[in-house]
Amino acid sequence: MLNKSIKFLIENKLVAVLLLALFVAWGVVNAPFEWNTGSLPRNPVAVDAIPDIGENQQIVFTKWDGRSPQDIEDQITYPLTTSLLGIPGVKTIRSSSMFGFSSIYIIFEEDIEFYWSRSRILEKLNSLPAGLLPDGVNPALGPDATGLGQIYWYTLEGRDENGNVTGGWDLQELRSIQDFYVKYALSSASGVSEVASIGGYVLEYQVDVNPELMRQYNIGLNEVVKAVKQSNKDVGAQTLEINQAEYLIRGLGYIKKLSDLENAVVTSKDFTSIRIKDIAKVTHGPATRRGLLDKEGAEAVGGVVVARYGANPMEVINNVKEKINELSSGLPSKTLSDGRTSQLTIVPFYDRTELIQETLGTLDEALTLEILITIFVIIIMVFNLRASVLISGLLPVAVLMVFISMKLFNVDANIVALSGIAIAIGTMVDVGVILSENVLRHIDENDENLPMNTVVYNATAEVSGAILTAVMTTIISFIPVFTMIGAEGKLFRPLAFTKTAALTASLIVALFLIPPFAAYFFKKRNIKTTFSYVLNGALIVFGVLALIFGYPLGLILVAFGVVGFLSLKEKITSKRANIINIFVSAFAIIFLLAEYWRPLGVDRSILINLIFVGLICFGLLGVFTLFRNYYVRILNWALRNKLLFLSLPTAIVIFGVMIMRNTGKEFMPSLNEGSFLLMPTSMPHAGVEENKRVLQQLDMAVASIPEIETVVGKSGRTESALDPAPLSMYENVIQYKSEYILNEHRERQRFKVNEDGLFVLKDGSLVTNPNSEIEVEDDEYKASKITNPFSVTRAQLIPDDDGEYFRNWRPEIESPDDIWKEIVKVTKLPGVTSAPKLQPIETRLVMLQTGMRAPMGIKVKGQDLKEIEAFGVQLEDILKQAEGVKEEAVFADRIVGKPYLLIDIDRERLARYGITIEQVQQVIQVSVGGMVLSQTVEGRERYGIRVRYPRELRANPADLQDIYVPVEKGSPVPLSELATIRYEQGPQVIKSEDTFLIGYVLFDKLDGFAEVDVVENAQALIQQKIDNGDLIVPKGINYRFTGTYENQLRAEKTLSVVVPLALAIIFLILYFQFRSVGTSLMVFTGIAVAFAGGFLMIWFYGQDWFLNFSFFGENLRDLFQMHTINLSVAVWVGFIALFGIATDDGVVMATYLTQTFDKNTPETKKEIRASVVEAGEKRIRPCLMTTATTILALLPVLTSTGRGSDIMIPMAIPSFGGMLIALITLFVVPVLFSWTKEFQLKRTIR
Structure with a gap:
């Protein structure tokens, strides 16, 4: 069937042309990159920076304003959690009770559909038994999004005509515009789940009652409450028909202004009305704040846009930006005192578009360079221009076919998924190389002058089986990745899909498209x-x-x-x-x-980069050429000294296994997002003003670093169920400048320089870039104004294609890690904890998976919060001594540290006055905390109406004692007569998991240590302390380590079962190809050798002496980003990719060895060796070509520095090292084959 299809397409070339046109056009339409497709429509694959590897989670959020965490836990969180545990598919339930609200996180099993789980929760909430929750408390389902859906953060700022920040807008005004205009406009954008507000002041109508006047008029608080509620109401009274026209009747009673509320009647005695203004002061004021936003030291108002679950983030952001463009013209403006016009503007400070575009740009660049370098290898090694064009055309067509399959199967394009194509490029071209090489050989040997169609068909049919086997072994090798579960499954299954799709596409192109085009191109023409x-x-x-x-x-x-x-x-x-x-x-x-x-850097000349690229490409090909030229000699020596030769691969395998056992382990290398998230905390007792002061200090300190572009800090929470942060938790989103100034397409841009290398600005002034080695001593420059390079913006520079790149970073800043060290240095403030190095997406994922704000921690469970905290503090002291733990990052939750003011009501005293608990509590609630009783309706705006005592009468405990409680028959009684006021420390937040109370001890690892090793060291130290009696675990308390390392352990456990199974399947495929256990085992040795080679390369990367020399001033270790590589899931995926291609050369070699022996039937040892050498000599060229393309194609990946390279490089290292060492299998298979045949010959003679 396969050969019939090939023959059909060779004979009907028009069908092949139409198929090619279809694949190209369809692929371009679905491509995730921002290509200009002209008249073709665009229907791109969904795009994000990284897969959402968080838990399958839903949130039940319940507000109960003014209530303490303990009240929330006892009356809402605990009863709700116990009710929700019975929902089908629930894996675990995490919850947190904070001041004023409860958040319950319901984690479902992976196979539970997202919206199905929401419907089950709604069913349960609608059927809660009466009396389970307090009156007026209504639990609600959170937005249909995950924490990773926070894709766009912005502030509202006044800007003048030149884009400069202006004043003139107060925080209450900005918050109203955000809440009632901007928020709803952006919420209407397609794909948006919610828009949450943060910062500023929420306007309230505040009624500050005067207790003295109330006593004078004998009016109780309950009467004021009733008056406010009854003073704000519109009604409808059906219709009235006048002169055959129908009129709708409305009774107008909504409060529109302060005077409406002031004139509301509280009571009337003897035809004299007592109005609210007689006993209270009515003003506009700010509502209680539990969230602050600050931009570089100034308070701000903003919001966060959350994408709906399953939506295309890139598309959603574009929709939001379209809405912003529509909305901008309608935003208010005002004329300032200096005559400038201040236009209110939406200014983003976190936009995931940049990360997505830069990540795609890195992959686009890597794929382009891989294709170019592969074409170079083909041209030089095939040495036939037509064949090179054919093989080279395979790659882009196959890549476009992958985009088609991604769209059809709803696989998102992200750094991991597209890396599957990047690491498959070398393998993809192998099938074309083998096929084209065989076609060229058949053309050369066409002595019978057969038609070109027949020659090409015969050549294709001869190797189609071997090609199919080689590709199938590679595809089968990725079965373990498809079986991964949890976070690692969500992360790498898309990669397995794209790599499988890429190989399948290359197989289709090679077997069905290259032959008909080869028959056309190789046909002789006059x-x-x-x-x-x-x-x-x-x-x-x-x-x-x-x-x-x-x-x-x-x-x-x-x-x-x-x-x-x-x-x-x-x-x-x-x-x-x-x-x-x-x-x-x-x-x-x-x-x-x-x-x-530009491997040596964009600041080096094109000539130096050209020399380096030429040396590395021609140099490696020169090595392969020498290998090919001396192959026969080395093979003859190996055949004569089999045991001595085979000791070499054996030693390599043993050494590789030893390296594997001593390599550190971690879950994943982190993705460089181009931004940091600083998440320290203040002391639990800090109030709003103190947190505001500290937040502003942090922002100003970070903003003073020259490499920082913007820093916006948040204290507390946004108005969203997705953000349960207490007021003492800070989140400072720090955007740092790119290393070089980029253009609007996020690509490095060149700018004009003068003859001495100084940058020329549009105003004529000059800039010396401190990173250049240019020394300027002329008087001409001394007299000139030299601008500070770190204050220069792209708008000031003059674009020039013949100019130089402008570096934003100081010379001593070489990587984002150096910028983070600067941040740590300037943010050491008293009363503020340290924070682990985090990034926005990384942090959301960690918090979704573990419930913590750090990637590593200990979860302490128990029944008593004080015991949990005390044990956590003990663990904190021990962890600081553990090897590999960053001492300053260790922090145990201070759970019971929030000051409480308790009003302890004496029931005996209440009985004397005939007062109930409810009456006293209502007085406390209204007079001290204030109560929102109604809401004004002012057009589209809605504001609460709150009744409360004036601040000066509730500012300290002594004032609280003087609050009067009305008595039904008698004079009001002061609170001091009914209750005792005392201080106590209580919880700031109460966390639980499956109803058990929990606390966390957070820690981080030192650079150079692996996650799993650090956790194992800490576990061993804690166990040692327990065994020695230095640490006693209280009864009812248990602890366990948690964090992202758990994903690594789970993945390792899965792979330990599935990898051997995949290897067994590969072996079976080899057996079906050769029908010989012995031959299959010979080919299978390639996997062992390549496996060891991969670990050898990992070991070399960690050795300081390896490639530690400079080329044109560039250290090669820095060029290839060599550092200690830990054994992460990404590295294992690289090894799995290696398993599939490690047998390819062996399959080709063994196939031809078998064919040669079937043809020659040697009868002596000398003839056996001669046949082996003959087969090896004929197949060494295609084998070297496939290996060369695989190795050289990975060089751009290994030197890439853009977004996403952190994940691509660890995946590429095993394949690069493995295929280098796997060259030895070109000798191992012939030597083993010869040994087997010689042994069979001896047995026959005997």
């Missing part, structure tokens, strides 16, 4: 001389035009044209012309690589 002259002349003309317009590659076209003319004039032979064209093409690709890759 081209008229006139046409050839015209063609070559056109090449020269186009080349010259390209040079005139500044495209150096025009030289290549000129060279092709000149060589063509020389060939036509018979000045050089056609064979020599072909060789010249091949080298010209190779040089062109080297030039493109040097221009776009």
